[in-house]
Amino acid sequence: MSDFDLRNFLPYLLNQAAEKTSIGFSQIYKDRYRMLRTEWRVLFHLGRYGDMTATRIGQLSKLHKTKISRAVHALVEKKFVARLEVAEDRRAEILTLLPRGQRAFDDLVGVAKQHNADLMANFSVGEKALLIDCLQRLAAFEDLPD
Amino acid sequence: MSDFDLRNFLPYLLNQAAEKTSIGFSQIYKDRYRMLRTEWRVLFHLGRYGDMTATRIGQLSKLHKTKISRAVHALVEKKFVARLEVAEDRRAEILTLLPRGQRAFDDLVGVAKQHNADLMANFSVGEKALLIDCLQRLAAFEDLPD
DNA sequence: CCTTGTTGGTTGCAAAAGCAACTACTATCA
DNA sequence: TGATAGTAGTTGCTTTTGCAACCAACAAGG
Numbered sequence: 054m055s056d057f058d059l060r061n062f063l064p065y066l067l068n069q070a071a072e073k074t075s076i077g078f079s080q081i082y083k084d085r086y087r088m089l090r091t092e093w094r095v096l097f098h099l100g101r102y103g104d105m106t107a108t109r110i111g112q113l114s115k116l117h118k119t120k121i122s123r124a125v126h127a128l129v130e131k132k133f134v135a136r137l138e139v140a141e142d143r144r145a146e147i148l149t150l151l152p153r154g155q156r157a158f159d160d161l162v163g164v165a166k167q168h169n170a171d172l173m174a175n176f177s178v179g180e181k182a183l184l185i186d187c188l189q190r191l192a193a194f195e196d197l198p199d
Numbered sequence: 200m201s202d203f204d205l206r207n208f209l210p211y212l213l214n215q216a217a218e219k220t221s222i223g224f225s226q227i228y229k230d231r232y233r234m235l236r237t238e239w240r241v242l243f244h245l246g247r248y249g250d251m252t253a254t255r256i257g258q259l260s261k262l263h264k265t266k267i268s269r270a271v272h273a274l275v276e277k278k279f280v281a282r283l284e285v286a287e288d289r290r291a292e293i294l295t296l297l298p299r300g301q302r303a304f305d306d307l308v309g310v311a312k313q314h315n316a317d318l319m320a321n322f323s324v325g326e327k328a329l330l331i332d333c334l335q336r337l338a339a340f341e342d343l344p345d
Numbered sequence: 346c347c348t349t350g351t352t353g354g355t356t357g358c359a360a361a362a363g364c365a366a367c368t369a370c371t372a373t374c375a
Numbered sequence: 376t377g378a379t380a381g382t383a384g385t386t387g388c389t390t391t392t393g394c395a396a397c398c399a400a401c402a403a404g405g
Contacts (some may be wrong), residue, residue, distance in 0.1 A: 057247065057308050057311065057312055058247070059243060059244075059247065060335065061315070061316055061331055062311060062315055063220050063222045063318050063319065063334075064217065064221040064225075064315075064318075065215035065240075066331065066334045066335065066338060067213055067216050067220055067221075067334065068217045068221065068394065069215045069261070069334075069338035070213050070217075070334045070338045070340075071210065071213035071214045071216075071335040072337075073337060073338050073340050074209050074210045074213060074337055074340060075210040075213075075214065078210055079210075089391080090390095091282075094211075097205060098205075101203065101205065103202070105354075106353075106354095107354065108352085108353060108354080113287060115215070117235065117392090117394090118353080118355090118394075119354090119355080119356085119392085119393075119394080120391095120392075120393090121354090122353095122354060122355055122356090123355090123391090123392095125354095126355090133377070142352095142353080142400075142401070143399085143400060144352070144354070144400045144403085145351045145352090145353055145354085145400095146353085146354085162203050165203065165208060166203055167249075168210075169207070169209055169210075170209055172209050172210075172337065172340065173209065175336065176336075180329060180333060180351070181237055183205075183326060183329055183330070184329070184330065184333045185207055185212065186320065186329045187329075188212040188213065188216045189206065189212065190321065190322075191216040191219060191220055191318065192212060192215035192216045192219050193219075194219050194220060194318065195214075196242075202376075210370090228400095235360095237359080237361095237362095252383075253384065254382080254383060254384080254405085263362090263363075263364090264383080264384070264385090265362085265363075265364080265384090265385080265386085266361095266362075266363090267384090268383095268384060268385055268386090269362095269385090271384090272385090288370080288371070288382090288383080289369085289370060289371085290369065290370045290371070290382070290383040290384070291370095291382090291383055291384085292383085333397095
């Protein structure tokens with residue numbers, strides 16, 4: 054039998070932590086707005102960084118374009134998001150938040166902030182900073198610079 | 200517009216990191232043994248902690264019992280795992296690794312170790328320890344003591 | 346213009362996850 | 376006993392994913 058313990062295996066540990074820390078929050082956007090996780094992420098990108106195309110969201114969020122396509126579809130149906138034609142390129146469409154979407158975003162960002170604070174309530178300032186830094190480095194693992 | 204950045208939002212960051220760090224390894228057990236993630240996890244528990252029932256694996260891994268049930272089914276088909284009857288309780292069955300399963304486990308643990316080391320190659324000893332500790336605390340978030 | 350290649354986005358289908366209901370067995374307590 | 380409740384594990388069905396093929400629009404070179 055090996056000395057290797059799953060509790061030190063990063064992919065496993067990250068998954069467990071991700072699942073555990075997501076549940077509370079995902080329950081909220083699910084209950085309040087019937088949104089899926091990809092929908093929340095798309096909504097977030099529009100709310101936080103302004104109008105943009107689906108492709109741009111894909112670059113920032115690293116979500117696959119089919120997921121984004123379906124999420125946008127759902128958000129448009131819910132009247133959270135509208136598609137705007139782009140004059141110069143008729144393939145593309147700029148996505149923009151509608152008032153309902155903006156309100157949902159405002160609400161959820163507040164919740165997210167609070168949730169984030171709760172999660173790290175027991176961490177020291179130094180721990181928080183180092184944790185965030187390590188996670189960002191891991192999330193960028195093997196990303197070749199463009 | 201808010202000052203809240205997704206790059207400091209723990210559930211998001213953890214998900215990104217988890218996905219990124221999992222890909223390389225999952226590709227290996229997928230390619231070499233046609234295994235799914237839940238199957239690898241079940242195999243791991245048996246290899247690392249010895250024979251046990253599906254329910255016990257569920258307690259340790261926090262995987263849902265239907266996922267475990269199907270994973271066990273697949274592992275039995277692959278002849279990686281066998282079911283043993285339990286005399287005292289005919290509902291339960293002890294799961295045990297067969298030689299093929301043992302070999303796969305041995306192989307994959309080696310890969311996992313190396314992968315884990317690679318992931319943290321750029322981290323200092325202190326960073327590693329703190330990261331693991333923080334993740335374990337997050338993974339246990341809101342777990343009530345039994 | 347017309348071919349060839351690329352990009353933005355969608356669709357269809359097969360694999361996988363999630364949830365509830367189910368079978369079979371055990372435990373408790375009257 | 377025998378009715379009730381609880382546990383081990385499985386099955387069926389619906390919702391989500393993941394992948395590949397696809398359409399429509401642009402771009403570049405001849």
